[in-house]
Amino acid sequence: MTVDKIKQQKKASSHTFYSKILFVFSLIVLILAIFSSRISFPRLSLIASHLTGSANTITATSRSTITTTSTQKMASSQYAKELEVAQLAVQRAARLTKRVFHEKAKGTVSKDDKSPVTIGDFGAQALIISALKANFPSDEIVAEEEAAQLREDTPLRDQIWELVKSTKLDDEAAEQLLGGAIKDADAMLEIIDQGNSKGGAKGRIWTIDPIDGTKGFLRGGQYAVCLGLMVDGDVKVGVLGCPNLPVDDAAPLAADIGTNATDEGRGVIFSAVQGQGATSRPLGTAGLAEGKSIAMKPITEMSNASFCESVEAGHSDQGVAGQIAQKLGITKPSVRMDSQAKYGSIARGAGDIYLRLPTSKSYQEKIWDHAAGDLIVREAGGQVTDVSGNRLDFSVGRTLAENKGVIAAPAAVHDQVIKVVQEVLGQQ
Numbered sequence: 001m002t003v004d005k006i007k008q009q010k011k012a013s014s015h016t017f018y019s020k021i022l023f024v025f026s027l028i029v030l031i032l033a034i035f036s037s038r039i040s041f042p043r044l045s046l047i048a049s050h051l052t053g054s055a056n057t058i059t060a061t062s063r064s065t066i067t068t069t070s071t072q073k074m075a076s077s078q079y080a081k082e083l084e085v086a087q088l089a090v091q092r093a094a095r096l097t098k099r100v101f102h103e104k105a106k107g108t109v110s111k112d113d114k115s116p117v118t119i120g121d122f123g124a125q126a127l128i129i130s131a132l133k134a135n136f137p138s139d140e141i142v143a144e145e146e147a148a149q150l151r152e153d154t155p156l157r158d159q160i161w162e163l164v165k166s167t168k169l170d171d172e173a174a175e176q177l178l179g180g181a182i183k184d185a186d187a188m189l190e191i192i193d194q195g196n197s198k199g200g201a202k203g204r205i206w207t208i209d210p211i212d213g214t215k216g217f218l219r220g221g222q223y224a225v226c227l228g229l230m231v232d233g234d235v236k237v238g239v240l241g242c243p244n245l246p247v248d249d250a251a252p253l254a255a256d257i258g259t260n261a262t263d264e265g266r267g268v269i270f271s272a273v274q275g276q277g278a279t280s281r282p283l284g285t286a287g288l289a290e291g292k293s294i295a296m297k298p299i300t301e302m303s304n305a306s307f308c309e310s311v312e313a314g315h316s317d318q319g320v321a322g323q324i325a326q327k328l329g330i331t332k333p334s335v336r337m338d339s340q341a342k343y344g345s346i347a348r349g350a351g352d353i354y355l356r357l358p359t360s361k362s363y364q365e366k367i368w369d370h371a372a373g374d375l376i377v378r379e380a381g382g383q384v385t386d387v388s389g390n391r392l393d394f395s396v397g398r399t400l401a402e403n404k405g406v407i408a409a410p411a412a413v414h415d416q417v418i419k420v421v422q423e424v425l426g427q428q
């Protein structure tokens, strides 16, 4: 054997040695990354599914099995304080709405656009804005309700004030974090009116829908207390309190879900922070309960998929949705459900697809009806767009002026759904 050959062999074996070391080193780094929870298991499997482009790689284990100690995780992550305040504010506001929900008389009045609003809507908005202003005084707020009507109607104002001043979380530290009680009824009106931001593409702006699905709330159905934070037009934090959804993420979706007479086993908070995944936790009455990571369910067969839509035919074209579902091969009837509870339900894999088809050319969707749900579904592995396949644009004011309709589905099938939506709408 020549000296050259011996040298070559030595070089080759030292290469193999170094690549082995490199392999072992990468393995250790990967294991450390998993255990330090910087990448949670559901997100890893979602990343895997994006890499392979296959829905099937999102395994069943990615769903709802990982318990996160919310406060521990929050402490080190971006928007931790915003998330904690937002969830507690929603939990407290939901407590108020539940009191009204169980009353026969809900203090319902009609707004200028003829839609209903209750003492629950006004009270919840006051409590949420007061918590946000205590923590983030210079942030702007886009909220659904305004106090003008209450300034004219003192008995109604007083009814709301009674509710607001007596609704607290049974946790002193949580109450303190939310800034404590509002001073008096007049201060409450001022606070309600602080939700009058025009919205837009610059700075930190919160969106609040104190009771989304007010009609559902009045009917005894689903409703949601919704809160989102946008930074420069992009949703960073989203929280949905759904008092009438089951706590169990795996409970099958049905129109009458959560219509039991008591609150036993129901009430859930969904939340998400951009880039940090989505979570569900039981809706409580004191501090925050433990959360679980949630992820959308992979659709392996369209014939087994389910889709949800609005109960109100005026809010979404149910005829067109039926045609889309049929063309996709969906065989189950739609699950009609009020409010952003639909977004939460598909995000945790209880349902698969959410279709919201415009009923009029002129209606512009409101940002508070979609901001939180949009982020929660996307962080759970879904895609949310309008009927043309464009992302919802929250940066153009109080409405989604640049979008028509909403289509939310697992990322792996979203293009397929949009293709069919366009075929059906093209035939109209």
Ligand SMILES: Nc1ncnc2c1ncn2[C@@H]1O[C@H](COP(=O)(O)OS(=O)(=O)O)[C@@H](OP(=O)(O)O)[C@H]1O
Pocket: 115, 144, 209, 211, 212, 213, 214, 215, 216, 309, 310, 311, 312, 314, 315, 316, 337, 338, 339, 340, 359, 360, 363, 365, 366, 369
């Ligand atoms: N024409 C039209 N088209 C689309 N959407 C509309 C329309 N009119 C109203 N709204 C908004 O719908 C919000 C309720 O959402 P959902 O339809 O999902 O729930 S519900 O079935 O109506 O309860 C509802 O929110 P809330 O007012 O908070 O209930 C409205 O902002």
Ligand SMILES: [Mg+2]
Pocket: 209, 211, 212, 213, 368, 369
């Ligand atoms: Mg709404």
